[in-house]
Amino acid sequence: TVNYRNKIFNAFANAGIGNGAGFNNMTFFSRLNGMVQDEVNNTNNDFSSNNYRAGIDFFLGKKHTIGLLVSGGDNQRNNRLYNRITLAPENTPALIDSILVANSRAENDRSQGTYNLNYRFDNAQGRTLNIDLDYGAYRNGSYRYQPNQYYNADETVPLTLIVNSFDTPSDIDIYTFTTDFEDKLWDGTIGAGVKYSKVVSDNLFLVYDEPNGLPVRDDRRSNKFLYDEQVYAGYVNYARALGKKWQFSAGLRAELTDAQGDLQAFLPELEEPPVMFDYLSWFPSAGLTWEVTEQHTLAISGGRRINRPDYNVLNPFNNQMSQLSYEKGNPFLRPEIVNNLELGYTLSHRYNLKLAYSKTTDQITRLIAPDEVDPRAGFITWDNLASQTILGLSVSAPVQIAKWWNAYFNGSASHINNQADYGDGGMVDVQAFNYTIFQQHTFDLPWAIKGEISGYYSGPGVWGGVFLYESNWGLNLGLQRKFLKERLNVRLAADDIFYETGWDGYSDFNGLYSYGGGRWDS
Template sequence: MKNLLLVLLLVSMAQLARAQNNLYAIKGQVKNQQNEVVSFATIAVHAAGDSSLAKADIADENGGFKVGNLKTGRYFIKISAVGFNPFRSPVFELVDRDIEFQPFTVLADTRQLSEVKVVAAKPLIEVQNDKIVFNVEASINSTGLNALELLQKSPGVQVDKDENVLVKGKAGVRIFIDGRPSPMSGKDLASTLKSMNSADIEAIEVITNPSAKYDAAGDLGIINIRLKKNKKIGTNGNLSLGGMFGITPKYNGSVNLNHRDKKVNIFGNYGYNQGAWHNRTLDDQILNNIAYNKTWRGIWRDTSHNAKVGLDYFINSKNTIGFNVNGRVSNHNGGGESQTLIGKRYSAVPDSAILDSRTSNPEKNKNLNVNMNYRYADTTGRELNIDADYGIFTSRGISYQPNTYEFPNSDRPSFSRNFVTKTPVDITIKSIKADYEQPLKKGKLGYGVKLSDVKSDNTFDFFNVLNDAEVRDIERSNNFVYTERVYAAYANYNVSLNKKWDLQLGLRAERTKSLGKLTSYKQNDLDKVDTTYLNVFPSGAISYKLSDNHNLNLNYSRRINRPSYQNLNPFEYRVDELVYSKGNPFLRPEYANNFKLTHVYKGKLTTSVGYWRTRFPAVGLRMPYDASRTYFIERNLDYTQGFSLDMSLATDITKWWNVYVNVSGYTNVWRGDLENGLSFNNRTLAANANAQSTFKLKKNWTIELSGWYNSPYRRIDYNRAMGTVDAGVQKKFMKDNATLKVSFTDVFHTGRGGYHSDYAGVYTNLRFKWESQQLRVNFTYRFGSNEIKAARNRRNGSEDELNRIKGG
């Protein structure tokens, strides 16, 4: 891998050096009438023959400029700067040497306002070539939501009963946080997302068919949760305070600070979230003709601290170095009380036993990520990015499970079975990558390499509580260490064939080496699983502009979804007294082929048709453990395939009324034959939708109505319909620096769902209701400089890199 990185750097530098041969430069300085330097003026060099633009650059803080890579010929210079009249030089000839001019003098524009204030309102949804962007700040009703709730509102995205993120009714999408893949999955990922508040999130990007530049992981693509970063000149920031009031109150607050000058951009933020969330579940199960009717009242308590600090140093107009550190500390305590009525099905005496359980699951999580970045970019389109990342995630969880059995219809005495589970987790992630782009034959060629290394150390300690003492259960205690190393290289080419046709082709290769090592007290035949495989992932897209109002895009990508470390551990985990889960060390990666045809009309109406087929899709099954208990396990089916139809409309009905509507329909088939005659051939036809209406009233008042709906759908289980409607109002004041938002979520109290299933001798009917109806209040105040200097924004390209998904 080191050799590959070295080769890439040498090739990149050679390309940069080659571009300098037989090319020349012009130098100069820009001043005003008082002989003072004019910083960051725009310098544009035009060919004298046809006035076409040859090269452009930005003057430095001392007004100096150097425009290179110019061929011999006749040129003139145009200079523009904020507060000054445009300047045009006489025509000059560049022959066989560099030219240094005397300082150019620009005249002040007396019509210029004393202050230029740029005000831009982002749309709620932006449909771009490779992704859909949900701008969180553009929605009043997103106030106070956590990241998991925001995903539920995002176009084409669902969150199921187990808090898994789905696209088109299927798991497999990869979650990125601020451009970097999250190491968590399952309940750990859900906990992290619930600890992130909307006040700290700028946008959610949904990329269903990423190009070869992005990691191939995630068979349905990538969802990137992009955190806020201020881009304004000077010292500025914002303060946000919020409260949510449902069954119990919840609070959040954040502060964002930024200082930016000619050479340095320093930024940082801090966020705090605290509260308790309530839910209720009814779980009816029939196993071996015995009915288990469980009522669960749960509560999720969470306190989290999030912080980020970073620095960008602009060496000159072409070179930038930077680093950032972000971390999260959270304390969770989930748990609740349940009562399970146990009895024979259709019996005259239905409740032969009653199980009362009280569960407490305190958990402390810590997450720290460090990134170092170097960026080179010149005016010819050559760009080199090098990123090095290091991240750690630690979790210390304990589960207390006291259980009491009572027998109301017999003389049998009650008894207790109490358990304690301790599950520490340590994850370390290291990666380094390099990406280079250059112009080639009227297009742009990109290529790069990446090395990532992940180590996950998971301990599962089980204890029986006997006479108030914890006694380790050696039959169920173990340590599982999973390591995974991925070597990747890619090439990607974009070109405009003519005014109507654009083409993109890419190829990515990834070699994966993984090792799962199990250490347990009892002998286990599956103590080591060693796997190595090489995969190639092609991708491509072709765009056609029919007219100014009609655009077509067809894209394709092959993706992979690797099993999570929890699902590979073959040992058992006790969810509660009657339910277990266990991993499957023989889980295979999922491989998906995705096609999508998109039509865009006037930039407002977007319609797309998609097809996908996935080999070895992993699904969660609920299987019999013994005569009275069940367990969950992930298994590979043979394949799943489906079609989708998506329509999005974002338009202004009037000057004061804006509407956004997204409707997604899809059909899926799930096919697989497992042992013991268990077979699945399930089909579904389903849809989901979300919509928002925004009414802009006088005196900076805004009203918003929004909602989302998921129809019933089927994978292995039959999932019930879900949906909510929200209403909110916003008022801006104090010269638009302060914003007050008030919203009422789940107006009609429809936030509920569930599923039922019947296979392998286990019948399940589950319904749940969460604390979805809340009054949410948020106050935001922006302070400091509000100016955006266009010259500085053009000079610095770090924002473009930070707003892209960087696969590492």
């Protein structure tokens, strides 16, 4: 890291490199279409990365600043995947029909660069103007080689071999223009701004059959997906004090979205029309704070917001772990609209209690469902729930137990209700209660060493639309000491020392029951 500053400009830069290795192990037991499947999916990976960030600010007098910021990086990751599925009839699960082994290898290269040009005006009396021009370029390359080898029941005789490879590059460009203005008005502060963003996503999905070791492109499965999104937004908000004990704020944001997803097939008979989205949305918000006494504060706030799907989950390509197990995106995903209301209480400016209610329309979620073509296959996809309703309570408290011992406690509990009807038996009617307890303890130890113990416990709950998970917990330890007048910080940490962080649970949706669990190098 380098930094230089004088009266005219300030310049800085930093860079870093890294490498490492990891693993991710998952198991699934599934029932679908009269069959049972016992699946093991283990992944080992190694990676290397580099990143950089540099910027310069020019001071054009006391009120004006122009800045330029550049950042980026590269990441290379190699994965080795072991996938094994045992197939048997559901009425006689001990009589194995066949075994599928798909030992794959994957190479992933990612690079990104972001560029920001900023102008800021500040008269030091409450009036500010901020203008940003941003551009981000994201380039992803991915190649996977996957042999699918079927064996007999005792895995001694090879049966059918199906070899595929997948070449799936993706380019994403994001352009953004933002202007924010703020000034004093009627003993309060008014803010207003506009934003324009454009996203262009170009994705290629090339599938190759390799029956004799030579790749031959499968034009029925290969395609191209183009996504173009433009968002025009504007907002205004106002905040002021109402007397000595009340604070009020209100705002309104409008967004006009124009988006198109175009899945282009390599064969004319497979062509489909583009998916078009064009809508105007309004998002009001308001808040009121009452300082009852110096030690007691009440606050209420409400609002409406939009959450758009990530661009990668709009991509309809099949990310295949084996011939019978894959993940795919959904180009028909709609953004989710969240309406929320919160009531908060603060004691002594330290202890917080919050009651929250939210109802989300078109909640974006992941679902596990059977394949429509192959009765043996299942896949993970993204879809919209009709609604998700959450009622939650949270408390937090920092506590000094002794002069050398400080603690922080946080607890939360919520009730979730997911509802959807996709037709043909695809119903979602799931209710779940979840609670989480987190605590962190820091200690002043001899020789200027600081110690830390932190951990959490999470009760059962629901993830996504229908996946009901079991409880899990984790415990972390750390030691820290500073040297060279606190300019050098040395830290030793051990996370999840009992290796209990992970997930276990089940999904029962649209004729596919699946129980699974996963662990990683936590």
